[in-house]
Amino acid sequence: MPAAVSNEERLFSLVLALLATETGLTKADILSSVQGYRQRYRPNGGNASLERQFERDKEDIRDLGVPLESIELPADQGAVQYTRYRIPKGEYDLPADVTFTPQEIALLDLAALAWREGSLSGESRRALLKLRSLGIESEEPLIGFAPRLRARDAAFDPLRAAIEHRHVVVFGYLKPGEDRVRKRRLAPLALVQFGGRWHVHGTDLGAGARRTFLLSRIAGAVEETAEAFDAPDGEPAEEALAGLTEVFAANRALLELEPDTDAAARLGSRGEAAGEGLVAVHYSDLALFADDVAAFGPEVLVLEPAELVAAVRERLAAVAAAHGGVDG
Numbered sequence: 001m002p003a004a005v006s007n008e009e010r011l012f013s014l015v016l017a018l019l020a021t022e023t024g025l026t027k028a029d030i031l032s033s034v035q036g037y038r039q040r041y042r043p044n045g046g047n048a049s050l051e052r053q054f055e056r057d058k059e060d061i062r063d064l065g066v067p068l069e070s071i072e073l074p075a076d077q078g079a080v081q082y083t084r085y086r087i088p089k090g091e092y093d094l095p096a097d098v099t100f101t102p103q104e105i106a107l108l109d110l111a112a113l114a115w116r117e118g119s120l121s122g123e124s125r126r127a128l129l130k131l132r133s134l135g136i137e138s139e140e141p142l143i144g145f146a147p148r149l150r151a152r153d154a155a156f157d158p159l160r161a162a163i164e165h166r167h168v169v170v171f172g173y174l175k176p177g178e179d180r181v182r183k184r185r186l187a188p189l190a191l192v193q194f195g196g197r198w199h200v201h202g203t204d205l206g207a208g209a210r211r212t213f214l215l216s217r218i219a220g221a222v223e224e225t226a227e228a229f230d231a232p233d234g235e236p237a238e239e240a241l242a243g244l245t246e247v248f249a250a251n252r253a254l255l256e257l258e259p260d261t262d263a264a265a266r267l268g269s270r271g272e273a274a275g276e277g278l279v280a281v282h283y284s285d286l287a288l289f290a291d292d293v294a295a296f297g298p299e300v301l302v303l304e305p306a307e308l309v310a311a312v313r314e315r316l317a318a319v320a321a322a323h324g325g326v327d328g
Contacts, residue, residue, distance in 0.1 A: 010036025014057055015066065015087065024071045024084025027054060058085075067091040153215035156191065158222040159200050163188045168205065168227040172219040176287035181219045186211070187229040189236035194244040195284055201240030203229075212240050214285070248284040253308050255279050255293070256301040263299035267292075278303075290315060 013035035017025060031037045031050055040050055061068050071084040155171065162169045169188055172181040188202040197214060204211040256277055257264040271281035283289035290311035293300055297316070302309045 005036040005039060010034075011057055011060060015061060018061075018068065018085055018087040019089050021086050024069070024086035026082060026084055027051065028081065030054065030085070153198050153218070155200070155215045155218040155222045156198060158224055159188050159215070160191060162222070162224045163191065165224070166228050166231060168225045168229060169222050170225060171222045173213060174217050174219050176217075176285075184213070186213070189232065190240055192237050192240045192244070194241060195248070197288075199240065199244065201236055201243075203232075210239070212243060214288075244284055248282050251283050251286065251289075253281050253283060253289065253293075253305065254303040255281060256303060258299045261296075261299040263296035267296070267300060286311060294319075 014030065014037075017030065017034045031041045031047060031054065032043070037050060037054065041047060058068060066087055069086050069088060071086065073082070159169065169186050171184055171186070173184045174181050185205040186200070186202045187205060188200050190201045192199050192201060192212075197216060199212050199214055201210065201212045203209070254274060255267060255271070257268055257279055259277065267281060268279050271279040274280040281289075286308060290308060293302060293308070294312045294315035302312050
């Protein structure tokens with residue numbers, strides 16, 4: 001059995017083949033000769049799954065911005081099997097004033113490795129594919145280690161797809177302090193990261209207003225519906241970030257930190273000095289910030305606001321109760 005050919009290698013081989021031809025290649029030419037297809041091609045028929053793979057690969061190539069052309073001769077109109085495909089090299093080349101140094105290519109390679117999981121893995125691989133197909137590769141060694149970045153929230157990919165398709169989504173959402181998941185119908189407009197957490201911003205169709213939801217509070221799967229919506233004017237991502245920044249600036253906690261502790265190092269770096277052993281820290285979400293503060297235990301004392309004091313006490317009491325209470 002021939003060794004499996006990766007998606008990247010198959011796409012790379014397809015791009016090179018379509019760049020190399022001036023007159024174009026038919027589907028049969030491609031499936032029977034290009035690396036990644038020919039290994040599974042059956043000369044006597046039975047290539048339906050391979051043809052579907054080719055159709056998906058064409059879309060992936062076009063997603064790269066590659067000018068993939070379909071050519072039909074007048075005598076062959078309507079005869080799909082005679083359609084020829086090619087990539088005009090002059091339209092595909094990078095602009096003459098765009099060049100990359102070996103160090104820049106090495107950094108692009110490293111960035112692609114970092115995003116080998118999560119939401120951007122496909123885009124990073126495709127970007128490198130385009131560079132490779134243009135003959136742009138780096139021989140610079142990547143010294144050290146490659147970081148790995150992930151979009152951990154399962155809701156990220158289906159929300160991103162719905163934003164691209166302009167389709168309404170339905171999901172369950174659990175607000176802090178509530179024990180019942182509520183269904184939300186959202187026209188999603190943007191995914192933004194703020195304070196190290198991902199949020200989705202859009203029009204809450206139930207409330208008839210713009211809302212921003214924290215992805216980690218989405219309960220269950222995100223369902224993309226067939227209901228379409230029109231893109232609004234303006235920049236939704238900037239609107240979402242502006243709103244989150246406003247909330248962050250309005251919420252201020254006064255904390256007393258035990259010197260030379262983990263709390264002093266971590267929470268102290270997030271705020272500004274407000275007196276002897278005191279630090280003022282801004283936050284955008286009371287429940288999440290209360291989780292963070294409570295995790296430091298006796299190393300931090302919350303002085304204000306009262307809502308945060310109560311939330312931290314509630315969490316510490318729950319920990320004590322879970323461990324059978326405390327002595328004395």
